[in-house]
Amino acid sequence: MDIFGSFALLLAFLxxxxxxxxxxxxxxxxxxxxxxxxxxxxxxTFGLITLAVAxxxxxxxxxxxxxxxxAAHSNRALPLYYKFSSLWAGQEGSLLWWSWLLSIxxxxxxxxxxxKHPELMPYVGVTLAGVQIFFLTLNNFVAxxxxxxxxxxxAGVMHVARLSEGTGLNPLLQYxxxxxxPPMLYLGYTGFTIxxxxxxxALLGRYPGEKWIHITRRWTMVAWCFQGIGVLLGAxxxxxxxxxxxxxxxxxxxxxxxxxxxxxxxxxxxVMMQEKRGMMKVWNVWLVFVTFMLCILGTSLTRTGIVSSxxxxxxxxxxxxxxxxLGIVLVVxxxxxxxxxxxxxxxxxxxxxxxxxxxxxxxxxxxxxACFAVLWGTLFPVISEWATGSKISVGPPFFNKVNVPIALxxxxxxxxxxxxxxxxxxxxxxxxxxxxxxxxxxxxxxVAFALGWRExxxxxxxxxxxxxxxxIAAEFYRGAxxxxxxxxxxxxxxxxxxxxxxxxxYGGYIVHFAMVMIFIGIxxxxxxxxxxxxxxIGDKLRIGPYTILxxxxxxxxxxxxxxxxxxxxxxxxxxxxxxxxxxxxxFRTSQVTETVVAIESTVVHDLYVVYAGRTPxxxxxxxxxxxxxxxxxxxxxxxxxxxxxxxxxFPDRRAALLLRAATDRPWADRTAPSPVTAPIRHSSSDD
Amino acid sequence: MNPRTKFAVGSGIIVxxxxxxxxxxxxxxxxxxxxISELPTLNGSTLHQRMRVSGNVRAGTISHQDGRTNFVLExxxxxxxxxxIGNDPLPDTFKDGAQALVEGRLTPDGRFTAExxxxxxxxxxEASPTGAPAAGGSVPNKT
Numbered sequence: 001m002d003i004f005g006s007f008a009l010l011l012a013f014l015x016x017x018x019x020x021x022x023x024x025x026x027x028x029x030x031x032x033x034x035x036x037x038x039x040x041x042x043x044x045t046f047g048l049i050t051l052a053v054a055x056x057x058x059x060x061x062x063x064x065x066x067x068x069x070x071a072a073h074s075n076r077a078l079p080l081y082y083k084f085s086s087l088w089a090g091q092e093g094s095l096l097w098w099s100w101l102l103s104i105x106x107x108x109x110x111x112x113x114x115x116k117h118p119e120l121m122p123y124v125g126v127t128l129a130g131v132q133i134f135f136l137t138l139n140n141f142v143a144x145x146x147x148x149x150x151x152x153x154x155a156g157v158m159h160v161a162r163l164s165e166g167t168g169l170n171p172l173l174q175y176x177x178x179x180x181x182p183p184m185l186y187l188g189y190t191g192f193t194i195x196x197x198x199x200x201x202a203l204l205g206r207y208p209g210e211k212w213i214h215i216t217r218r219w220t221m222v223a224w225c226f227q228g229i230g231v232l233l234g235a236x237x238x239x240x241x242x243x244x245x246x247x248x249x250x251x252x253x254x255x256x257x258x259x260x261x262x263x264x265x266x267x268x269x270x271v272m273m274q275e276k277r278g279m280m281k282v283w284n285v286w287l288v289f290v291t292f293m294l295c296i297l298g299t300s301l302t303r304t305g306i307v308s309s310x311x312x313x314x315x316x317x318x319x320x321x322x323x324x325x326l327g328i329v330l331v332v333x334x335x336x337x338x339x340x341x342x343x344x345x346x347x348x349x350x351x352x353x354x355x356x357x358x359x360x361x362x363x364x365x366x367x368x369x370a371c372f373a374v375l376w377g378t379l380f381p382v383i384s385e386w387a388t389g390s391k392i393s394v395g396p397p398f399f400n401k402v403n404v405p406i407a408l409x410x411x412x413x414x415x416x417x418x419x420x421x422x423x424x425x426x427x428x429x430x431x432x433x434x435x436x437x438x439x440x441x442x443x444x445x446x447v448a449f450a451l452g453w454r455e456x457x458x459x460x461x462x463x464x465x466x467x468x469x470x471x472i473a474a475e476f477y478r479g480a481x482x483x484x485x486x487x488x489x490x491x492x493x494x495x496x497x498x499x500x501x502x503x504x505x506y507g508g509y510i511v512h513f514a515m516v517m518i519f520i521g522i523x524x525x526x527x528x529x530x531x532x533x534x535x536x537i538g539d540k541l542r543i544g545p546y547t548i549l550x551x552x553x554x555x556x557x558x559x560x561x562x563x564x565x566x567x568x569x570x571x572x573x574x575x576x577x578x579x580x581x582x583x584x585x586x587f588r589t590s591q592v593t594e595t596v597v598a599i600e601s602t603v604v605h606d607l608y609v610v611y612a613g614r615t616p617x618x619x620x621x622x623x624x625x626x627x628x629x630x631x632x633x634x635x636x637x638x639x640x641x642x643x644x645x646x647x648x649x650f651p652d653r654r655a656a657l658l659l660r661a662a663t664d665r666p667w668a669d670r671t672a673p674s675p676v677t678a679p680i681r682h683s684s685s686d687d
Numbered sequence: 688m689n690p691r692t693k694f695a696v697g698s699g700i701i702v703x704x705x706x707x708x709x710x711x712x713x714x715x716x717x718x719x720x721x722x723i724s725e726l727p728t729l730n731g732s733t734l735h736q737r738m739r740v741s742g743n744v745r746a747g748t749i750s751h752q753d754g755r756t757n758f759v760l761e762x763x764x765x766x767x768x769x770x771x772i773g774n775d776p777l778p779d780t781f782k783d784g785a786q787a788l789v790e791g792r793l794t795p796d797g798r799f800t801a802e803x804x805x806x807x808x809x810x811x812x813e814a815s816p817t818g819a820p821a822a823g824g825s826v827p828n829k830t
Contacts, residue, residue, distance in 0.1 A: 353693045365698050369705055376709075381720065391720035393739070394713055401712030402705055409701075532774060593779040613776035616751045622776050 002067055005055030006146040009096075012048035012103075013136040015041045019129035027122045035122045039110050042125050045132055046107035049100045056093065056145055060086050066162035069093055069145040075168035075589045077559035085179040086169050091303055091318070092145035094182065098299065099135040101183070102190040106132065109194050109219070120212065123201030131193050134325045142318055168589035171561070177237045185230025185257055189295045191223025192260055195267075196292035199285050203336045206343050213271045213284070218649050220271075224264040225645040231257050232638040243595035243610045245530055245626040247634070250399040255378040256298035259371055263291040266367040273360050276422060278347030282337070283364070285344060289333040294371075296326050301378070352424035359417035366406050366413075373402040408460055411519055414512045415468035418505075419475070437474065441467030461523045465516050472509045500653045507648025514644055517637030524605070524630025532624040534615055535566075544627040546607055547571040548580075553621060561585040563596075566611045566621060570600070582611035582623070605629040718790065723765040726793065739790045740767060740799065744806070746783035760787060760799075769799045781806035 019042040026035035056069070060083045065071040073089040074082075088094040106128045113121050139145075151161040195216040202212035234257060239247035248254060267287040273280040300322030337344075350357055376383070377394050384392040419433040445463040453459055476495060484494035499506040533541045535550040542548075552567040568580045580598035587594065600607040608626040615622055719738040721729070726740070742760030749758045756771040769789055771777065781787060781804060789801035 350690045350694060353690050353697070358690070358694060361694060362697070362701075365701065369702065373705065373709060392717050393720065395716035395718065397716040398709065398712035401708040401715075405708065406705065613779070615776065616756065617754075624775075 002055075002059070002146045002148055005052045006140075006144060008048045008051035008055065009136065009139050009144070009146070012045045012052065012099075013133070013140050015044045015048060016129050016132040016136050019045070020126055020133055023122055023126035023129060027126070035125075038129075039114065039121070039125050042129055042132075043107050043110050045136075046103040049096070049103045049136075052139075052146075053087070053096060053100045056087055056096065057084065060084070063166075064162070065164065065166045066148050066160055067145070068147045068149050071149065071163050071166040073166070073169055075166040077588070078169055078174075079560070081176075081179055082169055082174055085173070085182075088182045088186075089169055089173050092139075092143040092147075094186075094303075095135065095138050095143050096145050097182070098186055098190060099132070099139055101186050102132060102135065102193060105190055105194050105219075109197070113215075117207075117211070117215070120198070120201050120205055120207045120215075123205045123207075124197045127197035127200045128193065131197070134321075138318065138321060142321060165589070168560075168587060171585065171587045171590060171592050171594040172241060174560075174587075174594075175237060175241050177233055177240070181230060181233040181237055184226050184233055188223050188225075188227025188230045188257075189260065189299060191219065191226055192264065192288075192291050192295050194219040194223065195288050199288040200333070200336060203285060203340050203343070206340055210275050210278070213274055217271065220264065220268060221645055221649055224261065224268060225642060227257070227261045227264060228641055229638060231261055232635070236635060239631070240597055240599065241594075243597045243612075245528070245608055245610070245624075245628065246525070247631070250374075250377070250396050252378045253302045255374045255399075256294075256301040259375060260291045260294040260298060262367050262371040262374070263287055263294060266364045266371075267291060269360050269367075270364050273357060277357060279349075279357065280360075280364075281344040281346060282341070285337065286333075287364075289329075289337075293326060293329055293333075294375075296322060296329065300326070354420065354425045354430070356417065356420045356422045356425075359413055359420050363410065363413050363417060366409055370403055370406045373406075374399065404457055407519065407522075408457065408464060411461070411464045411468060411516070414515060415464065415471045418509070418512070419471060433471065433474070437467045437470035440470045441465075455526055458523050458526045461519055465520055465523075468516050469513065472513050475509060476506070497653075499647070500650070503650040503652050504648050507644050507646075507650070510644030510647060511641055512644075514637045514639075514641035517633045517640060521630050521632070521634030521637060524628065524633070527629045528626065530624065530626040532612065532622060534618070534620040535623045536620060541623060541625060543607070543625045544605070545572050546577070546625075546627070548609070548623070548625060550621075550623070551579075556583075559588075561587045564611065566623065568598070568609060568623070570607065580607075580609050582609045584611050584613065601632050603630075603632055606631045723760060723762045723767045726767065729793075734793055737790070737792055739788055741786065741788040742767065744781065744783055744785050744787050749781075749783065760789065767799055768797075769801050769804075771801045771804050773802050773804070777804055778806045 019038045021038075022034050022041065023038035025031070026038055056067075058064075059067050059070045060074050061080070063074070063076050065074075069090060069092050070086075073086045073093070078086070086093070088097040109128065110121070110125060113124075149161045149163070150158045152158055198212045198216045198219075201207065231254070234254060235247040238249070238251075238254075267284065270280050270284055270287060274284050300319055303318065350361070352358065377398050381391045381393045384390065415437065416434070419429075421429060441463040444466040445459055448459060448462050453462070476498065479498040480491050480494040483489065483497050484491050487494065487497075489497070529543060531541060531543050533539070535541065537550055537552060539550045540547055541550075547570070549569045549571065550566065551569050554565055554567065556563040556565055563583045563585045565581055565583045568582070570577045570580055578600060580600060582598040583596035585594050585596060586592075595610055595612070598609045606626075606628045608628055610624040610626075612622040612624040614620060717737075719733070719736050721738050721740055723740060723742050740760065742762035745759040745761045745766065749756065751757075756777060758769055758771075760767045760769055771789070772791075785806045787804055787806045789799060789805075790803040791799060791801040794800055
């Protein structure tokens, strides 16, 4: 069976090489059949890698510990869903998983466009195959998950050894979120390969106009959304499992996942400049290139150990391959850009500082600054050792000092940008759009100040959050009112109609609102409290409005672990509110202890209780309680973000009607709005 | 001024502000990595920097006294006496022979006062993360 798996992987590698070589030959010689067969080979990698993944999963599910990888990451008593997720618990498996997810994207991109863009797709296929070759090289020749274990018998002959039990899955990964977090994050990382391939293809093939941006818009949003969910799930995992009361520590691996998301965000915004005004062409191409390179850098950071991290579960010495690949990608990008740079000349220039263009420019500038600061801080130990000989790391104060003001400025732009007109905005329009939201924000700020808020950043964040929320609400309301006045429909019906008319615009607003929610949640951390206390049975601890009474300590036992559990009763205003059971689990096969945090989460705050261990001298249990305000808003914001993104990916009703009109008249100009579908006019709504 | 110049000036101000903030953040949080054998060679201001040192916990040296935990780290034959003064309980992985990373400052008598200890047991896990805060509860950085 292991031979079956490695054979499938080898064939996938050959198919990718064929897709690459035949694709290039097909482009050069203009042979359509060759191009077609290269495309088919590209699509075939998906089937072949699927077979390899299925084989490896089969080994996990059948407790077949003859494979070194399975023996190292599973054991018999492991619950079934963790056996499934063990696939990506280590180096070899996660690389295979990466290749597989990439092959899904490759398959879809090639299949869905098989009859479209004949000038562009061959280049796309070649670029995708190039990326696949790299990962399949690792899968086959560097980090194969199909290595069997062998032992010598008395005569010195090697035999395949099959262990009766595996070492087990790292306890830190035995948490439900670890079944979905890595797939989400990897879908983000791999997904950015598609816009990268299209950008590269458009550049190499000098594909006319802004078409590659239209084609890849949804792909980019899919990748961006997955990356965002991946980052948030990672934060939630750190919060719920690591037991230190926080969700974000500017750990190198967290940063690595955030970086492509930041540049991806910049890209999603700046493409609008290219679509509407023909500006920023060079910038956009490089944003996609950089995003892709940051994805590769991110994956290499998580597994090379050049910077130490709590999230890195697969350290090894394959860093050289990644940096080699990164170098090749950089050279190819530079060469492609240099050779075709005349094709990227800008059509327009900046007209005014108070315009949509300039808000996008600031948005990009500030996002890139954030990206650079995070990258610099993450790699600082490496950079400083190289430059001065002493290894220096920087901590959260560095990241927070730079990124908090950046984040607040972005929040301001979130409210202001979408309502500025292209080219130039009049003072009247500014007053009309921003006066009431600004008043609302300032009133909220004044109320908070009166209630005793004195810290600067939380106050600013509150004012901006209210301001942005009101601008968004006003946009929905104004648009809906226009429709309801015209059609005589109810305002709620009109709201739905409005949203479906321009999903991109209104989906975007919902994503903006999701970001406001996330910002509110993060602001809560300025008001965190925590207390740690040695507690015997009958002892009490007070935190915020809660009193925690220690009821009992007991032991639980399962096949997989033994657990020490505290039973705590939580009182509020003298009434018993709930019971909490924080645990410490000792995993049998690995002899590693893990904390299981008890969290009572409400919209207002989380009560987060950790059984921290026992004091060495006295053997008294230690309970560490945290009161973290507003954390739930971050996770809610994540859900809204997904919904907004999905909405923005829906085809517009406007576009659907246009498309129908256009198919009736095949040669019609598809961009001119027909009378039926003319967009509703209200303040500066041209997106 | 034309819009391009205005934009350039605005960007300049933003970038300069951020650089300033970055510098402040850097001076507040920079931490040096040193090996035990490097410590005797430090002098002047470098002696008083906040630093991280790693090594293995010498077997039998862990002792508890007045709320402190004392132990000896060793690396390539060199040793360093460490007092852990932090509030968080030590990680479960902190045992004889474990690989530990301590963060804190050197005292004038050549001992090391650690505010944080991360430890990684010499386990069969290749995948065991370096000093996961889960095990230590010693990550102070709340964001």
